Amino acid sequence: MNFKLLVVLLVFFLFISFSVSAQYLEVALVSDVGGFGDKSYNDQLRKxxxxxxxxxxxxLEFRESNLMTEYQSNINYFAENDFDLIWGVGFTMEQAIKEAAQMYPETNFVLFDGVVEEKNVMSMIFNKEEEAFLAGIVAALTSNSSKVAFVGGQDTRTMRLYQLGFKAGADTVNSGVEVISRYVGSFNDFSAAKEISSELINENVDLIFYAAGAASRGIIDTAIEEDIKLITLDSADISLAPNNIITAVLKNTDYLVKQLIENFGNDNYNSEIREYGLDDNAFILEQNQLSDMLDEEKIKRIEEYKQQFLAGEIELPSVP
Structure with a gap:
């Protein structure tokens, strides 16, 4: 190849690369009422x-919401200052994001784990069955009694998705594992959650996967008192029961945020309602805790079952 032509092509590609990476974007994140320091999704997205x-x-700029009534003003602040991309967190921000999207139709918004049907909002939602499927695999590999449980806050469709995915994961590893499901009836009833978890232990359950909101503290307290294992969806819980929690099933925010920002900068961004699953690398297990609680052989088997699912060798049951 002609040397001069080679130099011209090299300069061209360097220019293109620099243009993409150097594109200036103003990005903002508004927390929900959990605030920064929640060791959950507000913190994860900020990091x-x-x-x-x-x-x-x-x-980058961040605004913390101490009250739900602050959502709108915090979001509007960034829209009024012409930020390119404004992030919100969770279903409690749906109305505020919706109103801002209507007021500022030229501004782009992202709602993490919530849905807003506006043309300038990217709604990131997650496949609950596949998320819980990972928890079911871990549970079946960990349980000594071959009897595990799922405890949800209220009996809703979302909680049923967790329940079905968890059972599918456990059945994949060992069809002989018995999976019991219970619902607290509230996401805030600490006492009821504590009572239900005690009843499950009396039925020889030695591991509980839970999605019960604030009521989860009752489950955690019982697990500590009775020395059973837990799987959580919230990494903040690990510090409450480090000797009981096997791992947390988390959204892979590092990967997802990087992908979305890059797509936005390269004009590949689409405002849509998008469901993320295992195929999208959307879920990870909290590896530090997992490594402390399980041996390398079991951790390897978790990954093998995940790869089988991705290869289409494992199918989850359809959800009504």
Whole structure:
């Protein structure tokens, strides 16, 4: 190849690469009432955005919401200041994001784990069955009694998805594992959650996977008192019961945030309602805790079952 032509092509590709990576974007995150420091999705998204900014030309700003009534003003602040992409967290922010999207139709919004049907909002939702499927695999590999349980806050469709996915994961490993499901009736009833978990232990359950909101503290307390194992959806719970919680099934925010920001910067961004699952690398297990609680052989088997699912060798049951 002609040397001069080679130099021209190299300069061209470097210019294109630099243009993409150097594109200046103003990105904001508004927390829900959990605030920053919640060791949950507000913190995870903030840390993930900061990681992306280390290798991108981003201006980042954050606003913390102490009350739900602050959502609208916090979101509107960034829209009025012409930020390119404004993130909100969770279903409690749906109405505020919807109103802001209507008021500022030229601004782009992202709602993490919630749905807003507006043309300038990307709604990131997650396949609950596949998330719980990972928990079921871990449970079946961990249980000594071959009797495990799922405890949900209220009997809703979302909780049923967790229940079905959890059972599917456990059945994949060992069809002889018995899976019991219970519902607290409230996401805030600590006493009822404590009572239900005690009843499950009396039935020889030695591991509980739970999605019960604030009521989960009753389950955690019982697990500590009775020395049983737990699987959570919230990494903040690990510090409450480090000797009982096997792992947390988490959204893979580092990967998802990086992907979305890059797509936005490269004009590949689509405002849509998008459901993420295992095929999208959307879920991870909290590895530090998992490594402390399980041996390498079991951790390897978890990954093998995940790969079988991704290869289409495992199918989850259809959800009514």
């Amino acid at each position: 993930s955005l900061i990681k992306v900014s280390e290798n991108s030309n981003l201006k």
